Amino acid sequence: MGKVKLEIDGKEVVAEEGMTVLEAARLVGAEIPTLCHDERLEPYGACRVCTVEIERGGKTRMVAACGFPVENGLKVRTRSPRLDRMRKTLIELAAVSAGEWEEGSKFWTLVREYGADPSRFASRVQIKPTKCIVCGLCVRTCSDVTGDGVIGFVGRGINRRVVIFPEKAQNCWTCRYCQEVCPTGKISPAGPLHSFPSIDDVLAGRV
Amino acid sequence: MPRLNSRADLEELRKEILAKRDPNKPRITVCSGTACSASGARQVAVALEEEIRKRGLDAEVELKKTGCHGFCEKGPLVVVYPQEICYVRVRPEDVPEIVQSVKENRIISRLLYVGPGKERISRESEIPFYKYQKRIVFGLNRQVDPKSIEDYIASGGYGALAKALFEMSPEQVLEEIKKADLRGRGGGGFPAGKKWETARNALGEPKYVIVNCDEGDPGAYMDRSLMEGNPHRVLEGLIIGAYAIGAREGFIYVREEYPLAVENVKVAIKQAEEYGLLGENILGSGFDFHVRVHRGAGAFVSGESTALMNAIEGRVGEPRMKYIHTAVSGIKGKPSCLNNVETWANVPLIIEHGADWFRSIGTEKSKGTKIFSLVGKVNDTGLVEVPMGITLRDIIYKIGGGIKGGKKFKAVQTGGPSGGVIPEEYLDTPVDFDRLVELGSMMGSGGMIVMDEDTCMVDIARFFVGFLLEESCGKCVPCREGLRVLHSILTDICEGRGRDEDLKLIEEIAETMKETSLCALGTTAANPVLTTLKYFRSEYEAHIRERRCPAKVCKSLIAYYIDPEACQACGACLKNCPVGAVEGGEDEIHRIDQDKCTKCGTCYEVCAFNAVKKISGEPVPPSPPRGTRPRAKR
Numbered sequence: 067m068g069k070v071k072l073e074i075d076g077k078e079v080v081a082e083e084g085m086t087v088l089e090a091a092r093l094v095g096a097e098i099p100t101l102c103h104d105e106r107l108e109p110y111g112a113c114r115v116c117t118v119e120i121e122r123g124g125k126t127r128m129v130a131a132c133g134f135p136v137e138n139g140l141k142v143r144t145r146s147p148r149l150d151r152m153r154k155t156l157i158e159l160a161a162v163s164a165g166e167w168e169e170g171s172k173f174w175t176l177v178r179e180y181g182a183d184p185s186r187f188a189s190r191v192q193i194k195p196t197k198c199i200v201c202g203l204c205v206r207t208c209s210d211v212t213g214d215g216v217i218g219f220v221g222r223g224i225n226r227r228v229v230i231f232p233e234k235a236q237n238c239w240t241c242r243y244c245q246e247v248c249p250t251g252k253i254s255p256a257g258p259l260h261s262f263p264s265i266d267d268v269l270a271g272r273v
Numbered sequence: 274m275p276r277l278n279s280r281a282d283l284e285e286l287r288k289e290i291l292a293k294r295d296p297n298k299p300r301i302t303v304c305s306g307t308a309c310s311a312s313g314a315r316q317v318a319v320a321l322e323e324e325i326r327k328r329g330l331d332a333e334v335e336l337k338k339t340g341c342h343g344f345c346e347k348g349p350l351v352v353v354y355p356q357e358i359c360y361v362r363v364r365p366e367d368v369p370e371i372v373q374s375v376k377e378n379r380i381i382s383r384l385l386y387v388g389p390g391k392e393r394i395s396r397e398s399e400i401p402f403y404k405y406q407k408r409i410v411f412g413l414n415r416q417v418d419p420k421s422i423e424d425y426i427a428s429g430g431y432g433a434l435a436k437a438l439f440e441m442s443p444e445q446v447l448e449e450i451k452k453a454d455l456r457g458r459g460g461g462g463f464p465a466g467k468k469w470e471t472a473r474n475a476l477g478e479p480k481y482v483i484v485n486c487d488e489g490d491p492g493a494y495m496d497r498s499l500m501e502g503n504p505h506r507v508l509e510g511l512i513i514g515a516y517a518i519g520a521r522e523g524f525i526y527v528r529e530e531y532p533l534a535v536e537n538v539k540v541a542i543k544q545a546e547e548y549g550l551l552g553e554n555i556l557g558s559g560f561d562f563h564v565r566v567h568r569g570a571g572a573f574v575s576g577e578s579t580a581l582m583n584a585i586e587g588r589v590g591e592p593r594m595k596y597i598h599t600a601v602s603g604i605k606g607k608p609s610c611l612n613n614v615e616t617w618a619n620v621p622l623i624i625e626h627g628a629d630w631f632r633s634i635g636t637e638k639s640k641g642t643k644i645f646s647l648v649g650k651v652n653d654t655g656l657v658e659v660p661m662g663i664t665l666r667d668i669i670y671k672i673g674g675g676i677k678g679g680k681k682f683k684a685v686q687t688g689g690p691s692g693g694v695i696p697e698e699y700l701d702t703p704v705d706f707d708r709l710v711e712l713g714s715m716m717g718s719g720g721m722i723v724m725d726e727d728t729c730m731v732d733i734a735r736f737f738v739g740f741l742l743e744e745s746c747g748k749c750v751p752c753r754e755g756l757r758v759l760h761s762i763l764t765d766i767c768e769g770r771g772r773d774e775d776l777k778l779i780e781e782i783a784e785t786m787k788e789t790s791l792c793a794l795g796t797t798a799a800n801p802v803l804t805t806l807k808y809f810r811s812e813y814e815a816h817i818r819e820r821r822c823p824a825k826v827c828k829s830l831i832a833y834y835i836d837p838e839a840c841q842a843c844g845a846c847l848k849n850c851p852v853g854a855v856e857g858g859e860d861e862i863h864r865i866d867q868d869k870c871t872k873c874g875t876c877y878e879v880c881a882f883n884a885v886k887k888i889s890g891e892p893v894p895p896s897p898p899r900g901t902r903p904r905a906k907r
């Protein structure tokens with residue numbers, strides 16, 4: 067693998083080809099927040115709080131650091147007033163469906179760090195919060211661990227939600243990885259079994 | 274039919290077909306597109322067949338079922354050649370007269386199109402709707418039977434493929450497309466040649482070429498019409514592209530809701546294979562190319578390139594993070610070149626007539642033509658193909674015949690649900706990819722919705738945001754939650770609960786969606802809100818500050834009342850009100866009970882004396898006392 071030279075927050079970084087900006091930033095200790103990323107999984111790109119500013123060919127744009135590959139000559143900015151503002155907005159948007167979260171959870175930490183007002187947008191929408199930001203970490207982890215996801219997504223758009231597939235429930239060995247990766251603390255220590263609606267309930271509109 | 278094994282075989286066949294055809298023989302064509310079929314074209318075609326047979330005219334009169342002409346609103350369409358007489362809204366009962374008139378070489382006046390000055394126009398090309406179009410891509414639709422490869426070959430079809438295979442190297446084909454400056458017709462206007470080159474130079478085998486016929490924009494159907502009306506043109510473009518890129522396999526992604534397009538393209542593929550124009554050793558050139566049809570679930574977001582490729586791979590059709598171009602890493606991580614139906618359909622024309630010819634049409638940075646789906650409040654709606662650079666005004670007034678019912682134009686929405694609205698002051702803007710973007714809108718795939726003075730721009734923004742909210746895959750936060758919150762705020766404004774800070778909030782959410790969303794659905798989703806806000810801000814302010822809807826559309830902000838000076842106590846509104854909100858009697862002025870009124874507007878429409886008034890932002894005037902008689906009888 068070749069080496070790639072880029073600049074992150076003014077510091078020169080030598081990264082491996084194929085690395086993401088997020089990985090390269092970690093080499094030099096630049097903190098980029100994430101909510102839907104886990105280095106053990108493929109980049110997914112759902113939460114967008116890892117958004118950074120890149121400059122190449124004289125043009126700047128915003129990209130998700132967790133998925134953007136490093137390249138020679140790339141200039142990356144991981145923090146700026148504009149980025150902070152957008153991350154704050156993103157956290158506030160995610161808070162609409164999250165509604166509440168466990169103190170000490172990853173989400174909670176970010177709310178505090180960015181001075182987000184979780185009720186700013188949530189107060190404009192009449193929904194029952196689910197504690198879930200649909201980051202998909204539990205779904206992806208589960209399918210990685212069990213090989214055949216016990217939990218998965220149903221629905222599109224604002225109806226997208228995580229459910230447990232009853233016919234696969236016996237595959238759950240209560241490894242609790244889903245609980246461990248959940249950024250809002252939605253998944254209780256009892257494992258997903260009792261806190262997720264079943265797909266039958268969802269399709270029948272019972273939840 | 275024996276296989277064609279060389280370019281000469283193809284030429285030979287073309288000559289043979291033409292020799293058998295007499296251009297002066299009367300020919301009756303019936304549009305058999307989806308829209309005309311739905312309005313009765315199939316029955317008309319059956320009746321024509323029977324009538325011709327009954328009169329023993331099979332040898333004298335030819336009958337042809339063609340692809341969509343684009344003037345679907347006036348369908349079923351029948352055109353009689355060689356005079357090119359166009360009959361609109363034809364019923365099966367009209368058929369005997371039509372056949373008789375063809376025999377007698379006579380025109381049936383009552384079936385002709387009636388022009389703006391009430392004149393009857395007989396020749397198709399003289400009808401304003403057609404006259405100002407430039408139908409290089411779409412024109413053949415009305416000449417050929419989409420199920421007949423011989424029709425296509427007779428018109429010169431597959432000649433461009435033969436030229437590419439036998440006169441040009443793949444690099445030369447690529448250069449020609451690059452030189453032509455062909456830009457993608459499916460959305461962003463990305464240079465097709467550049468994409469082809471990226472795919473060609475990318476490492477990895479096999480390479481794929483793909484046709485995007487997802488067409489999820491509500492109201493748009495140009496891709497469907499091309500696909501079902503002239504599938505060989507799209508197929509020929511795809512094969513030429515495959516040759517240039519070095520692909521051996523291709524996919525045609527068609528939405529499930531387009532059964533006729535699926536049927537016709539499948540027939541086309543089978544015929545092309547039989548004729549040796551597709552499959553192994555095409556025309557004896559040594560080039561192999563296979564193509565498969567993939568039927569998509571037809572979600573709007575499935576038309577996005579990464580979502581579409583996910584679907585072809587058998588996964589959920591939702592977008593994935595794409596920072597490496599799909600032309601480099603697409604289906605199964607292999608170089609995959611995706612283009613829109615219309616983009617592919619332009620390719621044979623460029624190869625046949627040359628890049629210079631193509632470049633002679635259009636503007637500096639947008640060459641060729643574009644097909645738009647012109648709908649909304651114009652007199653003549655349908656599919657229109659126009660040269661890039663034509664003004665919006667010409668499309669709306671010359672081709673579309675102006676605004677319906679003599680109303681005033683207010684705005685035109687281009688680019689589909691995530692496009693933007695353009696107000697009157699920009700009607701003289703030449704339409705091309707870049708100018709539309711400058712105005713905050715886009716070309717998109719060619720949706721064009723015309724709105725008149727009775728349209729509320731806040732309500733329109735809410736409508737498009739509502740559509741996108743339904744269609745978002747829900748994967749990323751800014752798109753899913755941004756749309757949810759935007760929709761909720763816009764609903765508040767329409768229903769009289771808007772707050773002063775809302776416009777700032779909208780702008781903030783819009784900016785975040787634009788910069789951070791995962792795919793182009795999210796990055797463009799705020800366009801309808803941003804453009805209505807940019808050009809019609811005062812309308813938003815009226816809703817929020819005065820609780821007034823200037824266009825008098827938003828139900829929560831309007832009221833109906835009956836002007837006692839104008840009411841004749843005729844009882845029309847009283848009888849027609851579905852909720853019994855109108856009070857009064859035979860000789861007694863009518864009154865609307867505001868608490869009962871659901872604002873359906875029925876009274877407003879049925880009143881013959883213009884006595885029912887629609888108001889917004891002002892208090893409802895008190896009604897006269899019970900028993901008051903109409904003015905004339907007082």
Ligand SMILES: Cc1cc2nc3c(=O)[nH]c(=O)nc-3n(C[C@H](O)[C@H](O)[C@H](O)COP(=O)(O)O)c2cc1C
Binds near residue numbers: 462465487573578617
């Ligand atoms: C939400 C969304 C929907 C899309 N739908 C379509 C579609 O229906 N047809 C299409 O050709 N392109 C569609 N596109 C654009 C495609 O992603 C892609 O850019 C296009 O097919 C490329 O072809 P072109 O360069 O020939 O335009 C869509 C894009 C987005 C973001």
Ligand code: FES
Binds near residue numbers: 103
């Ligand atoms: S961490 Fe990158 S999008 Fe969520």
Ligand code: FES
Binds near residue numbers: 307309340343344346
């Ligand atoms: S379907 Fe007949 S004109 Fe479009």
